[in-house]
Amino acid sequence: MKFTEEHEWLRPEGDVVVVGITAHATTQLGDIVFVELPEVGAIVAKDDEVVVIESVKAASDIMAPLDGEIVEVNTALAENPALANEASGDAGWFFKIRPSNPSQMDAYMDEAAYNAMIA
Amino acid sequence: MSDLLRTPLHDLHISLGAKMVEFAGYSMPVQYPMGVMQEHTHTREKAGLFDVSHMGQVIIKGPDFQSAAQALETLIPVDIMGLALNRQRYGFLTNDAGGIMDDLMLANRGDHILVVVNAACKSDDIAHLKANLSDCAVSEVTDRALLAIQGPASAAVLAALDPAAAEMRFMDVAVLSFDGVACWVSRSGYTGEDGYEISVPAHQATALAERLLAHPDVAPIGLGARDSLRLEAGLCLYGHDIDTLTTPTQAALNWAIQNVRRRDGAREGGFPGAPVILDELQDGAERKRVGLRPDGRAPMREGVTLFSGIDDAAPIGQITSGGFGPTVGRPIAMGYVPVAHAQNGTIIYGELRGKRLPLTVVALPFTPHSFKR
Numbered sequence: 001m002k003f004t005e006e007h008e009w010l011r012p013e014g015d016v017v018v019v020g021i022t023a024h025a026t027t028q029l030g031d032i033v034f035v036e037l038p039e040v041g042a043i044v045a046k047d048d049e050v051v052v053i054e055s056v057k058a059a060s061d062i063m064a065p066l067d068g069e070i071v072e073v074n075t076a077l078a079e080n081p082a083l084a085n086e087a088s089g090d091a092g093w094f095f096k097i098r099p100s101n102p103s104q105m106d107a108y109m110d111e112a113a114y115n116a117m118i119a
Numbered sequence: 120m121s122d123l124l125r126t127p128l129h130d131l132h133i134s135l136g137a138k139m140v141e142f143a144g145y146s147m148p149v150q151y152p153m154g155v156m157q158e159h160t161h162t163r164e165k166a167g168l169f170d171v172s173h174m175g176q177v178i179i180k181g182p183d184f185q186s187a188a189q190a191l192e193t194l195i196p197v198d199i200m201g202l203a204l205n206r207q208r209y210g211f212l213t214n215d216a217g218g219i220m221d222d223l224m225l226a227n228r229g230d231h232i233l234v235v236v237n238a239a240c241k242s243d244d245i246a247h248l249k250a251n252l253s254d255c256a257v258s259e260v261t262d263r264a265l266l267a268i269q270g271p272a273s274a275a276v277l278a279a280l281d282p283a284a285a286e287m288r289f290m291d292v293a294v295l296s297f298d299g300v301a302c303w304v305s306r307s308g309y310t311g312e313d314g315y316e317i318s319v320p321a322h323q324a325t326a327l328a329e330r331l332l333a334h335p336d337v338a339p340i341g342l343g344a345r346d347s348l349r350l351e352a353g354l355c356l357y358g359h360d361i362d363t364l365t366t367p368t369q370a371a372l373n374w375a376i377q378n379v380r381r382r383d384g385a386r387e388g389g390f391p392g393a394p395v396i397l398d399e400l401q402d403g404a405e406r407k408r409v410g411l412r413p414d415g416r417a418p419m420r421e422g423v424t425l426f427s428g429i430d431d432a433a434p435i436g437q438i439t440s441g442g443f444g445p446t447v448g449r450p451i452a453m454g455y456v457p458v459a460h461a462q463n464g465t466i467i468y469g470e471l472r473g474k475r476l477p478l479t480v481v482a483l484p485f486t487p488h489s490f491k492r
Contacts, residue, residue, distance in 0.1 A: 030150070030154055030155055030156075030343075031154055031155060031156035031445075033416075033418065033443040033450075034416050034417050034418060034443070034450070036417065036472075052417075052472065054417065054418050054443070056155040056156055056159075056343065056347065056442065056443050056445070057149075057155060057343055057442075058420075059418070059420070078416075081416075
């Protein structure tokens with residue numbers, strides 16, 4: 001499991017990577033009321049804005065952490081955006097990406113480094 | 120935030136775990152640990168306590184109430200002379216173009232008028248009042264805090280401290296004694312719920328707030344929920360839904376201008392912008408503030424541009440307030456559209472992240488008011 005400075009978590013699952021945001025991020029955002037997910041099949045580049053999250057307070061973006069293809073999105077989030085708050089680490093995942101350059105993962109923090117950053 | 124002004128309740132907000140933000144030059148709580156959504160729901164179901172001490176409390180005193188009211192009617196297009204003793208009324212200061220300089224509450228407190236104005240406007244308002252009311256003394260009340268308690272449990276909470284609170288009707292004002300402290304109380308607020316606003320001496324404000332918060336039905340509420348509550352109630356936020364470029368008729372505030380000040384009324388006109396405002400009261404304005412319901416789940420916020428069709432090039436208006444309404448459970452908004460598009464049920468489009476998404480024009484408020492009239 002890796003973490004970005006933008007509070008995303010990346011969990012490798014075979015040849016794809018599951019992406020979500022951390023509990024720390026969802027606490028900062030407040031109650032999430034809308035999530036706009038990318039299209040399955042979209043080819044994205046690292047730092048492309050791929051998800052829009054609307055909390056009660058404001059809209060914010062999630063960027064693609066890796067180059068690759070979006071292979072699956074969490075449709076349960078579109079139905080129940082609060083899942084992102086309630087289960088940010090697992091059932092509240094956003095999308096799965098098949099990286100075209102898996103070595104990009106190496107640049108990200110491990111859990112200890114991430115926890116140190118938000119401490 | 121060290122150069123920001125602080126209300127008398129600042130330390131209490133910190134101790135309650137509030138997240139503080141800059142608002143109108145003040146350090147104010149935007150939310151408490153409960154979170155915006157739950158704070159909103161708590162206010163609708165029980166009672167929320169709000170610090171509104173940043174707002175301006177201004178006393179206008181003339182030789183007597185009637186002369187002060189007469190003078191103030193030269194600046195405000197509402198019936199102030201006819202305001203009964205211990206009654207309050209919503210109003211606004213207008214400019215020569217018929218635009219709204221600020222919206223405010225006016226109370227007849229016997230020998231003076233108590234005016235409550237918006238924080239961001241208060242210094243301009245006071246200068247404007249002083250410059251134009253030469254026979255009145257205009258003074259800002261600087262030694263009192265202002266609390267609001269809103270929600271269905273408010274009356275019972277206050278009546279436990281002074282039973283007279285329960286006897287008040289919507290828009291009544293009274294001096295009540297809470298634990299021996301004389302408070303200026305009005306049965307009013309800006310959430311659409313039954314509730315009260317309480318002006319309390321600054322040095323006793325924290326004790327009163329703590330006393331109210333000790334009640335199991337009362338929770339502290341920040342600016343975040345305050346905004347979603349007033350949006351659901353269809354109430355204007357100054358600087359957003361109304362400003363110097365919007366007129367009362369455009370803002371759908373005709374109800375606030377009594378017949379006595381309208382054309383053929385006993386005290387017709389005589390306020391800044393009267394020719395424009397009186398014409399619009401009679402003939403309507405070209406555009407109007409309306410309720411808007413985005414058809415999808417994506418909130419549309421302030422600044423979203425509105426179009427009449429999915430491909431039309433020319434915008435027809437803008438959203439002035441928008442977000443998610445926790446009580447209605449969906450996104451809601453208010454904005455200005457030409458009168459041709461202001462009928463309930465009209466479908467228009469808002470441009471969100473490059474896409475045109477439909478909204479329906481709907482009646483306000485989104486959540487019914489529960490004032491105790």
